Amino acid sequence: MSKREEFSSLTPSSPSLPSHTHTLRVRYAETDQAGMAHHAAYLPWFEEGRVALLRALGKPYRELEAEGFHFPVREVQCRYRAVALFDDVLKMTTTIEAVGGASIRFGYRVVRSADDILIAQGTTQHACVDDAGKVKRLPRELRAVLGRRT
Numbered sequence: 086m087s088k089r090e091e092f093s094s095l096t097p098s099s100p101s102l103p104s105h106t107h108t109l110r111v112r113y114a115e116t117d118q119a120g121m122a123h124h125a126a127y128l129p130w131f132e133e134g135r136v137a138l139l140r141a142l143g144k145p146y147r148e149l150e151a152e153g154f155h156f157p158v159r160e161v162q163c164r165y166r167a168v169a170l171f172d173d174v175l176k177m178t179t180t181i182e183a184v185g186g187a188s189i190r191f192g193y194r195v196v197r198s199a200d201d202i203l204i205a206q207g208t209t210q211h212a213c214v215d216d217a218g219k220v221k222r223l224p225r226e227l228r229a230v231l232g233r234r235t
Contacts, residue, residue, distance in 0.1 A: 103231065104180040105138040108198065111173045122169035127205055128161065131193050134179030135209070138191070144230045154221065156189060156211035163207035167197070174198040184231050187213045187222045 115126035139146050149156075169175060176196045183190040189211050195204040215221045223231070 105141045106178040116171045120171045134177045138179045155214050160210040165205050166203045169204045
């Protein structure tokens with residue numbers, strides 16, 4: 086990835102910012118001995134959010150892979166704000182924050198449904214690569230899909 090690559094960032098208030106919200110429930114296997122969601126559980130939740138967002142945009146991840154596009158994580162950031170407990174229902178909002186020439190940045194907000202408390206927020210940045218792992222530019226058609234609001 087080139088350090089010169091620039092993102093076409095969108096502000097959170099932008100009407101063209103693609104996002105998707107779905108719910109998930111904290112499973113027992115995702116908790117520690119105290120019944121709190123373990124910090125490692127959040128990364129699979131982020132992945133679940135990305136997959137759901139791409140599906141909602143009409144471009145399922147499986148279809149992208151079949152076309153030779155893969156999106157390995159280059160960077161991840163997560164800020165834990167409050168505790169999520171076993172059996173809590175969470176609202177997970179995933180947003181495409183930026184689309185570069187060969188990369189995508191997703192943003193995440195995890196909120197407890199019962200009281201609307203922000204549990205965590207974060208971002209992941211992904212490179213776009215081909216089947217051989219070589220950096221690949223996003224085609225114009227895919228960039229258009231990624232910029233479309235759900």
